[in-house]
Amino acid sequence: MSASEMTGIRRVAFFGSPAFALPVLDALHAAFEVVLVVSQPDKPVGRGLKLTPPPVAARATELGLPLAQPTKLRGNAEFQAQLRASGAEVAVTCAYGKLLPQSLLDVLPYGFLNTHTSLLPAYRGAAPIQWALIEGETVTGTTIMQTDVGMDTGDILLQRELEIQPEWSALELSASLSQQAAELAVQAVRERPLLTPRSQNHAQATHAPLLTKEDGFVRWDDPAQRIVDRYRGVAAWPQTTAFVGGQRVKLDGLTVHPDTTPNGTVPGQILGVDGDSLQVATGDGILRIATVQPASKKPQPAAQWAQGLSEGASFDWEPSPGRART
16 A cells, blocks of 8 residues: 555645746656646737746646646635635645735645755755855755745744766756756655654754845856856856956856966956857956857857957956956
């Protein structure tokens, strides 16, 4: 007899929106009866501003699953009644994008289980994958928690670690964590009545807020490895940006050069070329840059881009005159 048969949980609601959540929805659909899918409302997309459903909403339609896209949750008695009438015993959330009010959390017998892509209480917030990379972590993971009204403050039900490969950016790490979240979500639903929630140590909490464009700016006085870690974390958005003579350029293919920084150089100073790549001094060590993309132009080998620069040229420390670095 399977764990789901022993515990009796069969009917599940799913809350999610972006493509990251699709493996979780697919895994739940394969293991249980998904009686309701809840996603964000359709939004205008592209130059034509065509009204487009979130990936989770589109997948629910493909699978023929009941779909709801409420514009608000707080005080929405009609939606609460719809969720209750669905017969769901538990709801699973994955990157849904809205905080859930207590009145909604109380609707289902086993409440809401949230998949969070960090080892809570570390990296609470909207961007745990990106900040784990920016901060140079070598291990992260997935937490299934019992959702409460706080920001990722609920009791922990399950956790699983994931080793971060040194070549991974946020794109590769997201893909691996998405699959891990799917596996752990199914396990959590199957075992929920048998699991004992444990409180988080709130004193050890760290936070992972939404990224801003400024988070992609290179901090040249950082060590070379920390610059590379930030580059990995912002690979999907906003990507890595630097400035030369006040002009913005995007950088790609950032790695740490094995040599030490020569005496007498300053962070941001262009030291020379290494094949098609560029060598730049940092606060500690040398950064190798493979590709540079000036604004409104195509990417080009960094060494080719640097041909028009004067000897000893440096990247700016500020995006524009008088603007402080963040």
